Amino acid sequence: xxxxxxxxxxxxxxxxxxxxxxxxxxxxxxxxxxxxxxxxxxxxxxxxxxxxxxxxxxxxxxxxxxxxxxxxxxxxxxxxxxxxxxxxxxxxxxxxxxxxxxxxxxxxxxxxxxxxxxxxxxxxxxxxxxxxxxxxxxxxxxxxxxxxxxxxxxxxxxxxxxxxxxxxxxxxxxxxxxxxxxxxxxxxxxxxxxxxxxxxxxxxxxxxxxxxxxxxxxxxxxxxxxxxxxxxxxxxxxxxxxxxxxxxxxxxxxxxxxxxxxxxxxxxxxxxxxxxxxxxxxxxxxxxxxxxxxxxxxxxxxxxxxxxxxxxxxxxxxxxxxxxxxxxxxxxxxxxxxxxxxxxxxxxxxxxxxxxxxxxxxxxxxxxxxxxxxxxxxxxxxxxxxxxxxxxxxxxxxxxxxxxxxxxxxxxxxxxxxxxxxxxxx
Numbered sequence: 001x002x003x004x005x006x007x008x009x010x011x012x013x014x015x016x017x018x019x020x021x022x023x024x025x026x027x028x029x030x031x032x033x034x035x036x037x038x039x040x041x042x043x044x045x046x047x048x049x050x051x052x053x054x055x056x057x058x059x060x061x062x063x064x065x066x067x068x069x070x071x072x073x074x075x076x077x078x079x080x081x082x083x084x085x086x087x088x089x090x091x092x093x094x095x096x097x098x099x100x101x102x103x104x105x106x107x108x109x110x111x112x113x114x115x116x117x118x119x120x121x122x123x124x125x126x127x128x129x130x131x132x133x134x135x136x137x138x139x140x141x142x143x144x145x146x147x148x149x150x151x152x153x154x155x156x157x158x159x160x161x162x163x164x165x166x167x168x169x170x171x172x173x174x175x176x177x178x179x180x181x182x183x184x185x186x187x188x189x190x191x192x193x194x195x196x197x198x199x200x201x202x203x204x205x206x207x208x209x210x211x212x213x214x215x216x217x218x219x220x221x222x223x224x225x226x227x228x229x230x231x232x233x234x235x236x237x238x239x240x241x242x243x244x245x246x247x248x249x250x251x252x253x254x255x256x257x258x259x260x261x262x263x264x265x266x267x268x269x270x271x272x273x274x275x276x277x278x279x280x281x282x283x284x285x286x287x288x289x290x291x292x293x294x295x296x297x298x299x300x301x302x303x304x305x306x307x308x309x310x311x312x313x314x315x316x317x318x319x320x321x322x323x324x325x326x327x328x329x330x331x332x333x334x335x336x337x338x339x340x341x342x343x344x345x346x347x348x349x350x351x352x353x354x355x356x357x358x359x360x361x362x363x364x365x366x367x368x369x370x371x372x373x374x375x376x377x378x379x380x381x382x383x384x385x386x387x388x389x390x391x392x393x394x395x396x397x398x399x400x401x402x403x404x405x406x407x408x409x410x411x412x413x414x415x416x417x418x419x420x421x422x423x424x425x426x
Contacts, residue, residue, distance in 0.1 A: 035397030038329060041322025042392060045315045046370065046385050050378070052312065053296075053371035054080060059279045060299040061292035061373060075292060075373055082375030086382040093386030094393065098334060101387065105150075105157040109179070112150035115143025116186035124190070128290075129237070130365070131190035142376035144195045147183050148345055149380045151202055153387075154179070156338035159210035163333060172212050176203065177220065184227075193231055193238065194366035198349050200224045205344030209327065210337045238362075245362040263288040264295050264357045267302035268309070275305030292373045294365055297357045312371070313354075320347045326392050335391045342384045346370075 054076070061075035068074075118124065118134055125133040125140065134141045158176050165171035180203045187196045204224075207217055232238045245261075267283040270276060281302045284291045291299050301309045323343040327336050346369045353368040355361035367374050369381050393402060 034401060035329070035395055036392070036401045038322045038325040038395065039389060039392035039398065041318050041325065042385060042389055045319035045322065046382070049312070049315050049319070049370040050083065050382070052300075052315075053368075053378075054083060055278070056296055056300055056303075056371060057292050057373045059303060060281065060284050060296055062279070063284050064286065064291070067286070078375065079373050079378070082378050085375075086379045089379065090382040090386035090389075093383050094389035096387070096390055098332070098391070098394075101153050101338070102157055102334070105154040108146075108150040109154040112143060112147040113183065113186070115141070115146055116183065116190075119143055119190055120186070128365070130192045132187070132192045132195065142374070144187050144190075144192060144199075145374075145376040145380040147187070148195075148199065148202060149384050151180060151183065151199065152206070152338055152341035152345065152384060155203065155206040155341060156334050159206060159337050160334045163210055166210075166212060169216055172207065172216050173220070176206070188231060192365075193228070194352070194364040196231075197228065197352065197364065198345060198366060200228075201348045202341055202345045205348075206337055206341045209340030210333070241362045241364070245359070260289050260295065261356075261359055261363055264298040265359060267295075267298040268357070271302040271305040271308075273305050274307055275301070275303045278303050290365075293367055294353065294363075294372065295357055296372050297354050297368055300371075301357075316347065316350050322392075323347075323388065326388065326395065329395045330391060331396065332391075339388050339391060342388050345384070346381065 057079045058073070058076040062072040065075045066072045115134060119131060123134055123136070124131050125135040127133055132142055132144050134143060155176055162171050162176075180199065184196050184199055187199065204217065204221065207220070232242060263283055267281065267288060270282065276282070281291075281299050283302055284299060288295055288298060297309065297312070300312060304311075320343060323339055323346075326339045327343070330336050330339070349366050349369050352361060352364065352366050353372070356363045356366075367377055370378065392398065
């Protein structure tokens with residue numbers, strides 16, 4: 001009882017560790033200021049993109065799947081099976097400590113290199129001119145997807161140890177550039193320039209986040225550009241794609257290299273603002289090649305319209321923002337570098353894929369992460385994002401915030417001093 005007022009004072013609630021006082025603000029600004037913001041941004045956008053991917057794989061592959069196998073659900077069933085396998089792996093990766101990734105960095109790199117070597121043996125399989133698959137009977141794998149994940153983990157471990165020695169160019173580039181060059185060489189032997197570009201960008205992202213001097217990054221970038229130019233100039237098919245891209249609307253080889261680009265743009269144009277309706281695509285009726293893979297974004301635009309494509313872009317933006325938040329929030333060099341590598345990998349590949357569909361960049365054949373059909377890509381991407389979720393659970397303040405989630409808070413408030421239990425008991 002407050003003296004002289006006759007008013008009973010309300011007991012003060014304790015502010016639990018990791019929980020902001022209600023007086024500091026509510027709503028989205030306060031939520032984004034939470035130490036768990038990166039965790040929920042990455043988790044929410046990943047789940048949403050993977051869910052959209054399953055729906056769109058079913059829609060975009062139904063016609064070709066019926067033609068090739070007699071069932072409209074064959075491709076979707078395979079993708080759904082890979083998703084079911086990936087979910088527990090992702091959950092497990094989010095619970096593993098950073099020490100686990102340190103221990104597995106070299107084994108992952110060895111497994112990825114071995115897989116890429118096996119691709120150029122009789123076990124390898126060529127798809128659309130690219131020798132980048134392993135045919136293991138009922139199972140077909142793409143080792144280059146594992147190479148991306150292995151390079152992220154291994155590169156982060158190496159750069160964390162090398163970072164204090166970055167005053168010397170040798171310590172910046174060795175051993176990461178020679179090892180990455182070996183992976184690039186093996187990928188290029190299989191004629192997969194798209195994956196090689198993603199790996200180059202990934203290495204650049206790792207070095208940048210680790211704090212490599214910009215002049216050294218510029219030197220490495222120049223060397224990578226020369227390699228790409230040599231690969232393009234020595235391939236008639238790649239040169240044709242570059243020339244058609246430069247020609248824009250004046251592309252004349254309609255039944256050749258222009259076919260896929262033109263029909264991708266027609267799909268987007270047909271969709272208009274709100275799309276022709278889910279499952280109602282016309283281009284998937286054998287007009288647009290790789291409708292459920294590299295050009296699935298065009299089918300999204302046709303069936304869901306501009307609204308659907310903007311929603312996908314917004315989700316990738318939220319994913320990128322969540323990863324960037326984690327890079328900024330963490331005080332662990334390994335976490336920063338590995339998360340930065342995943343950011344460049346997923347967002348860079350998405351930009352290349354969407355840019356090719358829009359005609360902004362040449363068609364080089366990379367899938368849209370989390371959305372396009374492909375089991376190897378889906379599992380490794382979700383595994384990498386699961387690792388990142390584990391990092392996000394351990395940034396300063398996050399463990400306390402996780403321990404004090406709403407259900408825990410309600411139970412805790414029941415025993416705070418001065419709070420009456422139901423029935424009047426204290």
